[in-house]
Amino acid sequence: MGDENAIFKNGGISLNISKDALAVWKNHRQINAKDHEKFGVIIGSCSEIKDEYWVESITTPFPNDRSTRYSFLLRDRNHQKAVDLAFVESGGTSIYLGTWHTHPELIPTPSLIDKMDWLSCIGKNPGRQLFFVIVGTKEIRVFVRTSFGFTKLIMES
């Protein structure tokens, strides 16, 4: 993980994650017993017909955020600032694409709190396709909301 781009797919949607973003996630894995959860927002773009998405950059915790080993609270305004800056610099193509956070488990599964929060993210961004990433100690999983609830994207090998 982290040597080259990764592509995740589900139905008609694909998410292309740059190797830089993968490298950040690899470095933030909760491997040690004392590691707090790490988290941030995903910034990226999509094709005009909205079938291909690209993760271009991600943010990491800022001073006003809070976290424990099993929870986090993302509230520092610098996340929004990073999104807004990317938006302006890209001429309107780079936007908020969702959130990511770590779990201290090999293969991560979303908690109820995670899912509630994702629904609230979707509510705040009506009409937008959002992606939610959980970085486990072994695997990265990407979730999107479908009519069946939150479904994971399959990584292309």
Added chain:
Amino acid sequence: MSIQKHFNTFHDAIKLSKQDDAYKTARERDDSITNDVRNAFKDAGYPVIEDFIQGSISTDTAILKKSGDFDIDRAIVIDCDNAPDNCVKPKITLCENVLEKRGFQNAKIKKPCVTADYKSENLHIDFPIYRKNGAEYELAIGKRNADESNRKWEEADPRGLKDWIKDKSSYIGSASDKLSQFNHLVRYLKRWRDEKFSEGVAAKIHSIGITVMAKQCFSPSFDSDGKPDDLIALKTTVSAMLIHGYFTAKANSQYQVSAFLPKKPWRDIFDGSSVNTGTQFRNKLSTLEGKLQDAISETDEIEKCKILREVFGDDFPVPEKSNNSASTRKAIFSSSGAVGTSQGA
């Protein structure tokens, strides 16, 4: 691509203006009848001293009806000194000596006017008759057989109302652009009414009512380049209409609607309207507000247009999905997205 382009297309599709060919035919009919009215009124001893078009055509807020019908409001004015005390008399003259002679089977004397239908041409003409004293107008009110207590020359201000609707003196900055945006909004609201209400209820949500409410609540919107943003303007105007006080809550979540003419005779435009009309009007206006907000929040151009077509009907354009083979062309968004706060476990 901006949603305004699609609003402009929609506006072109629904607007009816003096220059339209369809309207010209209607005007020719109207001119010919008005000429007969002049002759008949002269013979009757109360010559016509002026006539003018009133109503939405004169205020640039007319729309094409889905039925294809045209309305013309042709005001006929006689001098106060020659006007008979019985205000119904000139209405009967117009009805019998002009319209019935010309073969209108369905000429009718209504309370505020005489009406005639050109069935074959989908043309409907209203003739309000006024008497004029100095600069003051009085409208002939009363049905054919109205007795003295049910008929009167009632103070009115048809030109004042028209000027009030067209007034732009209170608009700061590019006043003409703002008036033009106002005219757009009134046309959108009228088409929305024709789409969303049954014919019977739509007829009770009078165009002049919509126009007066929109004028009093108008909230212009232009982007930083000075280009109109009709979607935002309509949303904020509709929101203001909902809280302006036109709708009075009654028992069982029902509403009574009322809005007063801003000029003489200052009457309630919705006088005598039922709570059913008021409730439907209020609730559908509230739904409209929500849909407009959805359209504002929606970032995909096609999806935006789909929401608006649901509101305004098939005349609102929905562009085809671009089949550009360069699938890596990036979508451009109107906003960066809202991060807010997030939590997880």
